[in-house]
Amino acid sequence: MSDHDRSKEELAIELASLRACLELPQSMPAQLHPSDETYKQVLDALPQMVYEMDENGQFIYANTEALRSFNYSHKDFLNGVNLAQIVDPKDLERAKDNMEKALSGNGYQGEEYTGIRKDGSRFPLKVYSQTVYNKAGAPVGIRGTVLDLSEVRQAEKALKKSETYYRTLFENTGTAMAIFGEDSVILSCNSQFARLSGFAVADVEKKMMWTQFVRADEIDHVHRKHESTRGQISEKPHTYRCTFIPRTGEEKLIQVFMQLIPETRNRVCSLIDVTEVVRAEEALKKSEAYYRTLFGNTGTAMIIFGENGIIQSCNAHFEKLAGCPSTEIIGKMLLWDFVSPEDLDRMMMYHERRPSENRYTPQDYEFNFLTPDNKEKIVHVFIQYIPESSDRACSLIDITDRKQIEQALRKSEERYQLVVQGANDGIWDWNLESNYVYYSPRYKAILGYEDHEFSNTAESWTDHVHPDDLAHTIAANKECIEGKKDKFEVEYRMRHKDGTYRWIHGRGTSTRNEQGDIYRLAGTHTDITARKLQERTTNARYAIAKAIETSEAMHHLYAEIHGVLDRLIHAGNFFIALLDEKNDRITFPYFKDEKDEYRDIENVSNPKTKSLIGHVLRSGEPIFFSNASPETARPELQADTIGTPAAVWLGVPLRLKDKVVGAMAVQHYSDPYHYSDADVSLMKAAAEQVAIVIERKANEEALTRLNEELESKVEMRTAELLENTAQLEAANRRLTELDEIKSALVSSVSHELRTPLTSIRGFAKLTGKDFVKFFTPLSHSQLLKEKGERIVKNLEIIESEGVRLTRLINDFLDINRIESGKVIWNDTLLNPCEVIRNASSALVGAFAAKPEVALFTNMPTKVSPINADPDKIQQVIINLLNNACKFTLEGTVTVSLLEKTDHLLISVSDTGIGIPEDEQKHIFEKFHKSRAGDTISIKDKGTGLGLAICREIVTHYKGKIWVESIPGKGSHFHFTIPTISGTETSCL
Known part of the structure; x- marks a missing residue:
């Protein structure tokens, strides 16, 4: 009978019964009775395990899911199964203690144990239980549910996020x-x-x-x-x-x-x-209604279907999974309608085999769920027979998201493996809890090992770190482990398989678990040996070069070079040998050796003279041999050894240009690994510096001789220079006197010229006015009128030339005073806008006489003041405006003001005839007149001193003046004047 066929009263009774099964009230009987079939049917249909146990720990009931999970049969339970058989020994005492607490009235919930199946396999589980009382109220056993946490533990390990699966219904509704x-x-x-x-x-x-x-x-x-x-x-x-x-x-x-x-x-x-x-x-x-019957509120999609596959009942979770209402499902659709075609044959096979209880027919499995609108989901299904019927209870869990996450994790792992395999750096991953360390094949290859030759333990790493570097390297890791830093970087040396050491740049970062504890470190391992060797060589070059600059005596310099090499490669036994070609011998100006003394080697040119240094000098190439490397241990060289044989020997030539002038060498008597091929480069670099010292010494000797020759020449030249200096000083005094005479003469002549010139201008102007007033009216003939007009014009010429001559004299006086330093500068705090306005007003008449030329000013509303002589600044602007007016036939002349960071920029622009490019660099010179001046009238011609005066005034105030001009398009004269910062004045 489906839910729709039963009355509300029947459903309410069943709901109360099911809830009673969940809550396990204390009033329930001590054990199940045959009349409780409805209760058993529902519990056997559940995907959770349900059990009942007496006070001695003997199980008296388990539902179908519990039997399946522990691989027990009903017969096994009839024969007897107790607590010790299904709980891991390490958890047994705790389970018994909890059982005692429950029997004493202190129930327990949510305890986790490790369960043991019949086949001995183990799995995690969680138990929720209550005490069972008899009619007299005495505790007689325990009843509860068991949740299999296997999948939860797997999900926790993969995702680190999933919550505890299968809690009590009340605690896990999500609300x-x-x-x-x-x-x-x-x-x-x-x-x-x-x-x-x-x-x-x-x-x-x-x-x-x-x-x-x-x-x-x-x-x-x-x-x-x-x-x-x-x-x-x-x-x-x-x-x-x-x-x-x-x-x-x-x-x-x-x-x-x-x-x-x-x-x-x-x-x-x-x-x-x-x-x-x-x-x-x-x-x-x-x-959906939240708190309904157990069937509707298990937290999973559930259906009941018959042997023919028709769905007889479904809950709201299944409606959601299927994407259609129960009215369209119940009694109308089959389970197979929701199975993807590729899984249908397998599902039908399981369905047909299940009645025979075939042990190869799984009770839970995964399949692709197909909704009516053709959306696919991945579902994990649990199927159980309802006892004493052919119907099946089916619980379905949508695991689509979980599968997608698992797939994403697999892809991530695959990408990680590809990165590990393809990275040039070594990669390591250290699990602090298990002390297992993953080293990538590249990590091991950097140290010369095959994958199987380097064990995955932390000790493998510490055993290979150079003893001198172990403490600070471990300290860097420890800071990260203790949470003081999230990341670390450290440089250290590690021993290669061949016994040599490699420089490593180690990087690492920490990972925390859900409790916030650091449980894992991972990072990279980069071989920086080449870089370190290069740095070492560079440092050696620098240190030796510095020693060359500071050491005067050669022996002290050789000792400094030895010290540099000793700090870098522990060169305890070291010598420098020089070739004396003149005497055919090798000398040792510097040596330190713990065993032997060094004497000069004679007859070096004779091939029979045996010595390792001789080989280096003759071949011009480094020689390196070590007893640890058979390929370098050349018998013929070892046979030529003078003195105590060394376990490792390294010598390099000293070259001056293309000539070998000596050699230097290091050796160690006991450790054949003390020097390596990498040290050859360092010794060669040091040899270059030593050769420079030798060359410098030779140059110094040559320079000494040259200095001696020059000293005598300098004495002679010094006497000549002293004589010339006396002559120059006398000439300079004479020039100073002449300059003062010139300035006085110019001033005197200029003043003497201005007095008669003023009279000439005045009388010429007065004569012109009297002539026009008294004599012109008496001219009755045309001839006399023409003569009169000519006399008037001649008098005007005298006046205009007088004006021009006066201007020339004034300019001449100004430039003379400026150059002689006698000009008076009446500096004061000025508003530059007022100076520009005054200068423009002074030329209003000149521009009025040329109506075809317009004068404009362009100034800001506010500007910083300047400290200057207002007459001098106004003189500069008037000179520039006067020139602009003079050389502009038509158009505009604009004077503008622009404030910069620390100065003012004043510009005078015109649309006149412009200045040729070859003249622009000369126009500020004294008496220079533009060729374009030929196009203007005589009365407008200048003196050639105006722009020179402008330059002197602007230069005096630490400013600059320049011109930009294009012939035919006009000119732009600019000059700058420093401002007084911190104040402003209005231009309005």
């Missing part, structure tokens, strides 16, 4: 839940409710009322909602919204789903914080 009585006292609440309210569960249960969390103005509304549910049991919970006041006082809008618990006056209430999802209200209204 805040509370059960309260008719008086609104909260009888029970889950952890989600505690988080929502801000109170601990212990502070809420049986101590606080539901209405304490409701805003005051909504309490009546909430009471009415609760009253409306009195005595009403419905399939769907009652729902309403209200304002929830948590402990923080911050109001939250919640959606409440409330259901009357059958046969009680208590209400179960689930709360969803919809503060941030008010817009989703319509979707929430369509959500």
Whole structure:
């Protein structure tokens, strides 16, 4: 009979029964009875394990899922199974203790153990249980549910995020839940409710009322909602919204789903914080009733289908999984309708084999679930027979997301492996808990090892670190392990398989677990030997070059060079040999040796003269041999050794240009690994510096001789220079006297010229006026009129030339005073805008005489002041404006002012005839006149001193003056004057 065929009373009774199965009340009988078939059917259909155990730890009942999970049969249970058989020995004592607590009235929930299957395999599990009492109220056993945590543990390891799977229904709904009585006292609440309210569960249960969390103005509304549910049991919970006041006082809008618990006056209430999802209200209204029968609220999609595959019942989770309502599913569709075609044959085969209890037919497996709208999902299905019927209960869990994550993890792992294989750097990954270290093949190859030759332990690393570097290298790792730093970088040496050392740049970073503890380090390992050797060579060059600059005596310099090499390669036994070609011998100007003394080697040119240095000098190439390397240990060289044989010997030639002038060498008597091929480059670099010293010494000797020759010549030349100096000083004094005479003469002549010139101009002007007034009216003939006009014009010429001559004399005096330093500068704080206006006003008449030329000014509203003589600055602007007016036939002349960072830029621009490029560099010279001046009238011709005066004035004020001009298009004269910062003045 389906749910639709039963009455509400029957469903309510079944709901109460199922809930009783879940809550395991203390009033339940000590063991199951045959009449409890409905109870057994439901429990056998559950994907969770359910058990019952007596007070001695002997199991008296287990549902089908429990039997399947532990690989036991009903027959095994009839023969007897006890607690010790299914719990790992390390957990057994704790399990017994918890059982004793439960039997004494202290129940336990959510305990985790390691379970043992019949075949001996182990798996993690979680137990929820309650004490079972007999009719007399005495504890007689324990009843509970068991959750298989295997998949949860696997998910935790892969994703580190998944939560505990299979908790009690009340704790794992995903929403805040509370059960309260008719008086609104909260009888029970889950952890989600505690988080929502801000109170601990212990502070809420049986101590606080539901209405304490409701805003005051909504309490009546909430009471009415609760009253409306009195005595009403419905399939769907009652729902309403209200304002929830948590402990923080911050109001939250919640959606409440409330259901009357059958046969009680208590209400179960689930709360969803919809503060941030008010817009989703319509979707929430369509959500399923939260607290319904066990079938509808297991947390997974469930269906019951018959032998023919027709779906007889389904819950809301299945509706969601299928994407269609139950009205279109129940009695109308088959399970196979939801199976993807590629999995259909396998599903049908399992279905056909299941009645025969074929042991190869799985009770849970995965398949591709196909919705009516052709959307595919990956589903894990659990199928169980309902006892004494041919119907099957089927639980389906959508694992699409999990599968996608697993696939993403696999791809990530594949990419990681590719990176590890392809990276030139070595990669390491250290699990601090297990002390297992992964070293990539490249990591091991850098040290010369095959993968199997270098074990994956931390000790493999520490054993290969150079003893001198071990302490600071471990310290860098330790800071990261202790959480002082998230990352570290350190440089150190590691021993290669061949016994030599490689420089390594190590990088690492830490990873924390969910508890915040650092449990893992990982990083890279880069071979920087080449870089270190280059740095070492560079440092050696620098140190030796510095020693060359500071050391005077050659022996001291050789000792400095020895010290540099000793610090870099531990050159305890070291010598420098020089070739004396004149005497055919090798000398040793410097040597340090712990065993032998060095004497000069005679007859070097004779091939029979044996010595390793002789080989270096004759071949001009480095010689390096070590007893550790057979390929370098040349017998013919070792046979030529003078003195005590060395375990390793390295000598390099000293070259001056293309000539070998000596050699230097290092050796070690006991350690054949003391020097390596890398040290050859360092010795060659040092040899270049030593050769420079030798060359410098030769040059110094030559320079000494040259200095001696020059000293005598310098004495002779010095006497000549002293004589010339005396002559120059006398000439300079004479020039100074002449300059003073010139300045006095110019001043005197200029003043003497100005007096008669003023008279000439005055009398010429007066004569012209009298002639026009008294004699012109007497001219009655045309001839006399023409003669009179000519006399007037001649007098005007005298006047204009007098003006020009006066201007020339004034300019001449100005330039003379400036050059002689006798000019007086009346500097004061000026508003540059007023100076420009005054200069422009002074030339209004000149521009009025040329109406075809317009004068404009362009100035800002505010400008910084300047410290200068207003007459001098005005003289500069007037000279520039006068020239612009003079050389502009038509168009415009513009004077503009622009303030820069620390100076003013004053410009005078015109649209005149312009200045040829070859003249522009000369126009500021004295008496220079532009060729373009030929096009203007005589009265407008200048003196050639105006721009020179402008330059002297601007230069005096630390400014600059220049011109930009294009012939035919006009000129732009610019000059700068420093400003007084920190103040401003108005230009309006």
